[in-house]
Amino acid sequence: MGEDAAGKQQQGFELAGGFAPQAPSKCFDDDGRLKRTGTVWTASAHIITAVIGSGVLSLAWATAQLGWIAGPTVLFLFSFVTYYTSCLLAACYRSGDSVTGKRNYTYMEAVQNNLGGFQVKICGFIQYFNLVGVAIGYTIAASISMIAIKRSDCFHEKGHHNPCGVSGTPYMVMFGVLEIIFSQIPDFDQISWLSMVAAVMSFTYSSIGLALGIFKVAENGKIKGSLTGISIGKVTQTQKIWRSFQALGAIAFAYSYSLILIEIQDTIKSPPAEHKTMKKATFISVLTTTIFYMFCGCFGYAAFGDMAPGNLLTGFGFYNPFWLLDIANLAIVIHLVGAYQVYCQPLFAFVESTATKYFPESSFINHNIEIPIPFGGYKPYKLNLFRLVWRSLFVCMTTVVAMLMPFFNDVVGILGAFGFWPLTVYFPVEMYIVQKKIPKWSTRWVSLQILSVACLIISICAAAGSFAGVVLDLKIYQPFKTMY
Numbered sequence: 001m002g003e004d005a006a007g008k009q010q011q012g013f014e015l016a017g018g019f020a021p022q023a024p025s026k027c028f029d030d031d032g033r034l035k036r037t038g039t040v041w042t043a044s045a046h047i048i049t050a051v052i053g054s055g056v057l058s059l060a061w062a063t064a065q066l067g068w069i070a071g072p073t074v075l076f077l078f079s080f081v082t083y084y085t086s087c088l089l090a091a092c093y094r095s096g097d098s099v100t101g102k103r104n105y106t107y108m109e110a111v112q113n114n115l116g117g118f119q120v121k122i123c124g125f126i127q128y129f130n131l132v133g134v135a136i137g138y139t140i141a142a143s144i145s146m147i148a149i150k151r152s153d154c155f156h157e158k159g160h161h162n163p164c165g166v167s168g169t170p171y172m173v174m175f176g177v178l179e180i181i182f183s184q185i186p187d188f189d190q191i192s193w194l195s196m197v198a199a200v201m202s203f204t205y206s207s208i209g210l211a212l213g214i215f216k217v218a219e220n221g222k223i224k225g226s227l228t229g230i231s232i233g234k235v236t237q238t239q240k241i242w243r244s245f246q247a248l249g250a251i252a253f254a255y256s257y258s259l260i261l262i263e264i265q266d267t268i269k270s271p272p273a274e275h276k277t278m279k280k281a282t283f284i285s286v287l288t289t290t291i292f293y294m295f296c297g298c299f300g301y302a303a304f305g306d307m308a309p310g311n312l313l314t315g316f317g318f319y320n321p322f323w324l325l326d327i328a329n330l331a332i333v334i335h336l337v338g339a340y341q342v343y344c345q346p347l348f349a350f351v352e353s354t355a356t357k358y359f360p361e362s363s364f365i366n367h368n369i370e371i372p373i374p375f376g377g378y379k380p381y382k383l384n385l386f387r388l389v390w391r392s393l394f395v396c397m398t399t400v401v402a403m404l405m406p407f408f409n410d411v412v413g414i415l416g417a418f419g420f421w422p423l424t425v426y427f428p429v430e431m432y433i434v435q436k437k438i439p440k441w442s443t444r445w446v447s448l449q450i451l452s453v454a455c456l457i458i459s460i461c462a463a464a465g466s467f468a469g470v471v472l473d474l475k476i477y478q479p480f481k482t483m484y
Contacts, residue, residue, distance in 0.1 A: 029270075030100070031102075031103050035269065036266070036267055036268060036269045036270075037267075037269055038192070038264075038267035038268040038269055038277075039268070039269065039277070040268075040277050040280045040281045040284070041281075042192050042195070042196075042267065042268075043264055043265070043267070043268055043277065043278060043281035044281045044284045044285050044288075045192065045195045045196050045199045046192070046195045046260075046264045046267075046342060047257055047261075047264065047281060047282065047285035048199045048202065048285050048288060048289065049195045049198040049199045049202065049335070049338055049339055049342050050257040050260060050264075050339060050342050050343065051254070051255060051256075051257050051285060051286075051289045052199075052202040052203075052206060052289050052292060055250065055253045055254030055255075055256075055416075056202075056206055056209070056254060056289075056292065056293060056296050057141075057209065057296075057311045057312045057313055057332075058250045058254070058310055058311060058312075059075070059250070059251070059254060059293055059296050059297035059300065059312075060213070060296065060297055060299075060300020060301050060303075060304065060308040060309070060312050061247070061250070061300075061308050061309060061310045061311075061312075062247035062248075062250040062251050062297065063075075063225075063229075063247075063297040063298060063300065063301040063308070064225065064229060064230055064301050064304070064305065064306055064307075064308040065229050065230055065240075065243045065244050065246070065247035066229045066244060066247050067225070067226055067227050067228040067229030067230075068225055068226065068227050068301075069227050069228070070228075070229065070244075071229070071247075071297060071298070071301065072294060072297070072298060074247075074248065074251055075251060075290070075293055075294060075297060076290070076294075078251050078252060078254075078255050079255060079286055079289070079290040079293070081424070081425065081451070081455060082255040082256075082257075082258070082286055082424060083282060083283065083286040084451075085258065085424050085425050085428040085429065086257075086258060086261055086278075086282045086286070086424075086428070087279050087282060088428040088429060088431070088432040089110075089258055089261050089262065089427075089428035089431070089432075090261065090265060090274075090275045090278035090279055090282065091275050091432060091435060091436075092104070092110045092114055092262075092428070092431040092432060092435050093110065093262055093265045093266070093274055093275055093278070094274070094275075095110075095113040095114065095435070098273060098275050099270075099273045103266070104262060105262070105263075105266050106262055106263060106266075106346060106349070106350065107123065107127055107258075107259060107260075107261070107262045107263070107346070107423070107427075108120060108123055108124045108127065108350070109262075110262050110431060111123040111427055111431065114430075114431040114434045114435055115427070115430055115431060115434060119427075119430075122422070123422070123423075123427055124350075126418070126419065126422050126423060127259050127346075127419075127423060128347055128350065129418075130256075130259055130415060130418065130419040130423065131259065131260075131343050131344060131346065131347045132347070132398065133411070133414075133415045133418070133419075134340075134343045134415060135340055135343060135344055135394075135395075135398040136398045136401050136402050136411065137411050137415055138336045138339055138340045138343070139172055139175055139176065139179075139340075139398055139399055139402035140168075140172075140402045140411060141311075141332070141336055142171070142172075142175045142332070142333050142336040142337070143168045143171040143172040143175060143402070144168070144311060145313070145329040145330075145332040145333050145336075146171040146174070146175070146329070146333060147166045147168055147171055148313065148325070148329045149325075149326050149329045149330065150164075150166050151164045151166055152322045152325050152326055152329070153322065153326070154166075155322070156322040168403070169403055172399050172402050172403050173399065175333070175336075175337075175399070176395050176396065176398075176399035178337055179337065179340055179341075179395045179399075180391070180392045180395045180396075182194070182337060182340075182341050183341070183344065183348070183391040183392070183394070183395055184383075184387065184388065184391065185341065186382065186384075186387070187345060187349060191338075191341050191342065191345065192267070194337075194338045194341055194342075195338060195342060197334065197338060198334065198335045198337070198338025198339055198342070201331040201332070201334045201335035201338070202331075202335045203292075204327070204328070204331040205313065205328040205329070205331040205332045205335065206292050206296055208313070208324060208325075208327065208328035208331070209296050209300065209312045209313055209328065210292075210295045210296050210299055212303075212313075212324070212325075213295075213296070213299030213300045213302065213303045213312070214299055214303075216303035216304070217299060217302045217303050220303065223302040224301070224302055224303065224304060224305030224306075225301045225302060225305045225306070226305075226306075229244070229306075230243065230306045231306060234306055241465075242464075242465045242468040242469065243465065243469075244465070245461045245462055245464055245465025245466075245468075246462065246465035246466050246468075246469050247465075248416075248417075248458055248461060248462040248465070249414065249415075249416040249417040249420075249462030249463065249465060249466045250416060251416070252416035252417060252419075252420035252424075252458070252459070252462055253415050253416025253417075253419075253420075254293060254416070255286075255289070255420075255424075256415075256416060256419055256420060256423070256424060258423045258424040258428065259346075259419060259423045260342065260343060260346055261278070261282075263345070263346045263349075264278075264281075265278045268281075296312065300312050313325060313328050313329055313332065344394070347394075348387075348390075348391055348394075351390060352365075352386070352387060352390070355386060355390075362386075364385050364386055365384075365386040366384075366386075367384070367385070368382035368383065368384050369382070369383045369384075369385070370382055370383075371383050405470075405473075411470075414463065414466040414467065414470065416462060416466075417459050417460075417462035417463035417465075417466055418459075418463060420455065420458075420459050420462070421452075421455050421456045421458075421459035424455075425451065425452050425455040425456075426452055426455075426456070429448045429449075429451065429452050432448070433445060433448060
């Protein structure tokens with residue numbers, strides 16, 4: 001069979017979403033798609049890139065709201081729930097048999113094949129709404145870090161008493177332009193290099209934040225903070241409650257990656273079975289991030305006590321050494337460029353496959369223009385006009401929304417609260433019950449339902465706190481005119 005014919009056959013199976021009638025070969029997997037090449041390490045890099053995002057920088061603030069007892073406890077509980085439910089979700093990558101069953105390529109497909117009906121539409125709406133929200137949140141976070149570099153240099157030249165006001169809008173536009181370029185990378189498989197770079201960057205800035213926190217504690221000569229968090233007096237009783245709820249949302253957001261777990265798992269080669277590799281990758285990633293989160297959250301709180309800033313590296317708890325802060329903030333920007341792509345690729349793939357399904361004859365949607373790459377011996381780049389137009393419009397939309405509401409902490413809290421329960425807990429638990437045929441009212445079934453209800457209550461509290469924060473922010477902010 002010629003290469004073209006093999007390619008067409010493989011493409012036909014992909015569009016049909018079925019199995020190839022051939023056994024797995026050297027070039028193709030059991031579903032007729034090109035051999036997957038992902039390993040436990042590439043999967044871990046994708047997860048760490050997605051998880052250790054800008055969320056880590058608000059953890060000192062979250063710990064300050066909760067105090068020395070509740071803060072670390074909540075962090076640990078969220079990490080355990082995330083690991084446990086991610087393992088449940090990984091077991092649902094294949095329907096039926098976990099080694100030879102039909103693959104689910106996306107989170108929505110897994111819900112479709114396990115739960116079906118109206119739940120698929122709800123899952124799709126929440127997942128893609130959340131992905132859009134993350135893109136907006138990351139645009140805000142990247143611009144805040146760029147502004148911090150500008151302000152840090154300004155403080156260094158003109159002294160700490162100079163206000164050094166900087167507008168966020170041009171920096172959001174710059175980030176948007178970068179994302180339009182990177183958004184043209186066709187799919188998830190081809191961004192593993194970007195994930196590796198982003199994972200290294202996330203360790204870089206988290207380590208700098210941690211080192212500065214330790215240095216500040218040593219400089220203070222004491223550990224700040226209290227057992228119960230920010231004291232009444234600095235804030236009112238009501239504010240304390242709202243801010244504690246908001247802190248739960250911030251911590252939930254810091255752990256959220258379930259919404260792209262199936263897509264990451266779909267890049268892993270087998271044997272061994274994908275769910276086994278994914279469980280290892282999940283364990284490595286969640287353990288790594290929890291250790292980092294504990295350090296960053298706790299040392300940030302120990303350094304600043306009740307006054308811990310909402311974003312550790314841009315809230316100007318630290319002014320010096322200014323060059324180190326610049327490196328950390330640059331690392332955040334580079335990391336967010338990669339993280340934005342890791343989160344948006346599933347959304348891009350969904351819209352493009354849906355468009356192909358509805359307009360199979362359209363050359364605008366389906367035709368690729370091959371552009372030769374003159375150096376490095378690379379294959380020609382396949383330019384797709386629909387991909388170019390739709391992805392560019394998407395990035396422009398997220399950038400404009402980010403300019404309209406540039407308050408980082410509350411956006412993070414809302415996203416965490418809105419996505420945590422349904423995507424990290426409810427759907428994985430329900431799919432696992434169906435997949436493993438767990439009988440109703442058995443001990444295991446009851447335990448899983450208790451976990452689900454407890455997480456729902458936490459999500460509702462977190463959402464309430466974050467919405468209260470946004471209402472306060474809207475009284476102060478003016479769209480497109482935000483100065484830092």
